[in-house]
Every structure is written in C-alpha cells, then in structure tokens.
Amino acid sequence: GAGVSQSPRYKVAKRGQDVALRCDPISGHVSLFWYQQALGQGPEFLTYFQNEAQLDKSGLPSDRFFAERPEGSVSTLKIQRTQQEDSAVYLCASSLGWVTKNIQYFGAGTRLSVL
Amino acid sequence: EDQVTQSPEALRLQEGESSSLNCSYTVSGLRGLFWYRQDPGKGPEFLFTLYSAGEEKEKERLKATLTKKESFLHITAPKPEDSATYLCAVQATVGESGGSNYKLTFGKGTLLTVNP
Numbered sequence A: 001g002a003g004v005s006q007s008p009r010y011k012v013a014k015r016g017q018d019v020a021l022r023c024d025p026i027s028g029h030v031s032l033f034w035y036q037q038a039l040g041q042g043p044e045f046l047t048y049f050q051n052e053a054q055l056d057k058s059g060l061p062s063d064r065f066f067a068e069r070p071e072g073s074v075s076t077l078k079i080q081r082t083q084q085e086d087s088a089v090y091l092c093a094s095s096l097g098w099v100t101k102n103i104q105y106f107g108a109g110t111r112l113s114v115l
Numbered sequence B: 001e002d003q004v005t006q007s008p009e010a011l012r013l014q015e016g017e018s019s020s021l022n023c024s025y026t027v028s029g030l031r032g033l034f035w036y037r038q039d040p041g042k043g044p045e046f047l048f049t050l051y052s053a054g055e056e057k058e059k060e061r062l063k064a065t066l067t068k069k070e071s072f073l074h075i076t077a078p079k080p081e082d083s084a085t086y087l088c089a090v091q092a093t094v095g096e097s098g099g100s101n102y103k104l105t106f107g108k109g110t111l112l113t114v115n116p
Helices: none
Strands: A005-007 A010-013 A019-024 A031-037 A044-050 A053-056 A065-068 A075-079 A088-095 A110-114 B003-007 B010-014 B019-026 B030-038 B045-050 B056-059 B062-066 B070-075 B084-092 B110-115
Touching (some): A010 A019, A019 A088, A044 A075, A075 A088, B010 B019, B019 B030, B045 B056, B045 B062, B070 B084
Antiparallel strands (some): A031 A044, A031 A088, A065 A075, A088 A110, B030 B084, B084 B110
C-alpha cells in the first residue's frame, strides 16, 4: 500500500502486560513520528526518528515507553507494564524530509485499551 | 512552550451554510502551520500547509489563511460529507531545548457537523 500502515488496529491488554505496536512508514520516508491521542484531544508528540536515529524522545511519558527503528524503516513502540492511563490511540506518521518536504502523513492508529 | 487553541470546539451547520474555524497559536518561530481532517476511527488526513503570514490555500470548498497569530479554515457551502474533526497544528523551528524541532503541536480540534 502507499500509506502508513499500523498494526494491530486494536489491542486489549491487562494491566501490567507488555505491548508492542508496529508502524510501516511510506516507502522512502526518512522521518518517522509517534503520537498519542486521548479521546477528544489532539495528538500529542511522543518521539521522532530520522532514519534509524532517535533524535527526540522528549514526549515519552515514562521509562516504560520505548521506541526503535533499527533499520531506518519499520518502527516499534513498546510499552512495558501497561497502566490504565496508557489507554489511547497511538498514531504513527512519516515524512519524506525534515525541514523541507515535511508534511507528516498519518496511519490509522492502534487503539490500546488497558483493563 | 508552543500552544494551539482551536475554536469553536464544536460547530453545527446546515448544508450550504458557510462558516469559519479558528486556530490561534503561539510559537517561538513558525516553520509551518498544518490543517488536518480526522474522521472517526481514522488517522488525521493532511489538508494544507501554510508557511508565512498572508499565505492562502484552497481545495474544493475549503480555504485556509494565515496571519502572525492565527489561521482560519473557511468552509464554503459545506456538504454532509465535510463532517469531521478539523485539527490545526504548528511546527516550530526551535525545540524547547533550543535545538531543531520537527514535531507537530496540535490543538484539540473542531468537531464539524453538517446537516442535510
């Protein structure tokens, strides 16, 4: 497909479980972003990759959140010991460049529910 | 800290009734202002990018404008299929730590409902 692909679309976890969310960016896109969107709110920034380098992780809410993009393409957002407050939609976005050609294209998101 | 405030939070229009959505922002230096449309259960869909005050862009029934403090999304003769949440976001040139910034800071969105 031509767009950003995220899997799974829905994830239900029991409190304390670890989860892994996957993002396949648009082919050739250098930049990759993760955002968290709570119900009724706008997306909030979590972390940013330029190729395989994680340049900004200032939005990660705690050390339970970890993201990687080892080969500069697919990225995984991992949440350890999930808590109820982690319930949200997790959005991935990619862009061709970073200063110019910086339009971010979003995937459909993964809806995480922690019980 | 970069801030984006959108108003109104919700807007109901009759089909054909034109209106505007507002996005007020404060940012240290603006690299770009972005408008997205989000349908329920989907990710944000890119609409426009504006880079400097005075710039305008149009697409079908939508027109986005930009000043140094705010942006407007004008909707002319809306149709029911225009119903969605419209999100505004800014990309600052400099991050909070003083280095280069690439993230988007979003407002909470305006939920637009267009009745037939």
